[in-house]
Amino acid sequence: MASRALSTSLRGRTRVDVGGEEGVVPLNALELEVIELFVNGVKLLGIPKSVGEIYGLLFISPEPLPLDELVARLKISKGSASQGLRSLRHLGAVRAVYVAGDRRDFYEAVAELKPLASGFIKEQLEPHLDTGGQRLVRLRELAEDEAMQGSDREVGEFYRDRVERLGKWERKARQLLPLIRKFLG
Amino acid sequence: MASRALSTSLRGRTRVDVGGEEGVVPLNALELEVIELFVNGVKLLGIPKSVGEIYGLLFISPEPLPLDELVARLKISKGSASQGLRSLRHLGAVRAVYVAGDRRDFYEAVAELKPLASGFIKEQLEPHLDTGGQRLVRLRELAEDEAMQGSDREVGEFYRDRVERLGKWERKARQLLPLIRKFLG
DNA sequence: TAATTTGTTCAGTTTAATTTGAACAAATTG
């Protein structure tokens, strides 16, 4: 029932009812601004808006929040909230918190840069690098074929150089990622 | 007329006609693989597929190519090719090349990691950091308001800490970007 | 154990991003 949720997360606030859902505290200016900041931020990382909204609200909430309240305050569907929380958990950007006397799962934002960056690198960047690395193997063969069968020696050399270059890029990227983690750590 | 374009870019190749447009050389296995690699790559950076296709084909082409041929070989519209080349120029990922006796603009890929990374950082990342920085100013005010007017001292401190933390993230990011450029240089 | 609460899943819908293609302007050619 809603009132129990409220007793947790509205602790010490005057409940002002402005049209919206019964007993739902609308987002205040600070919350709105933080959420917008994160929505923009995650867009840059190719992460959906709703995920940014959820993380943003958790980030600026002094108390952990349950799915219910994310749905009510952000006005997103239960489905979005559930999926969004899943990806945030998966990224290590959110942490489940036990709240006594309430069987819902509460969440709080992981607000340290290091684990956030590590999660993003591990979940989003490294898998891409891995598939890229596999492609490179095939690419070397194809370039070799082309270089052998092609009539033009120069062109063959060009293909070899290009593929080699891609290999260098991949190695650079693999060196760079741990460097970034260290810098942010 | 198409034959002139071909005389430039099909130099020394046997023209095999397989159904498609008259006189258009279909993408070979190497080209397809490289293009696919770049399409995946740019997706990660939030850049549209067609831009990845264009860059990929230019990257693996020993000769610079004109818009015409990108359209024909990639089977994309003139509009996409034009816009795609524009963003690639803007990113510094492509370079216009003069070809004697042909009034079309020819392009070749910029294939050095450093300028590519610099372009991406300057065009895509830094603008975001700047708008983020502006938001932070406003955010500090809002957090201060909230901290003052709010009844709870702890909560006020929490808000201050959160906003301060965002400031720290921004500074870290601003330090990190030049570091990345140096590493790739 | 029936009813309720909580959270997940996924087919269908909505929204946002990308691509197309036609109209246009500018440059070049004959």
Added chain:
DNA sequence: CAATTTGTTCAAATTAAACTGAACAAATTA
């Protein structure tokens, strides 16, 4: 200078991504 070539622009169509909501399962409560 009329015709052609080259490239751009932008409204409309298409495609891809995200979101919704209803159905469901699992856990809890009465």
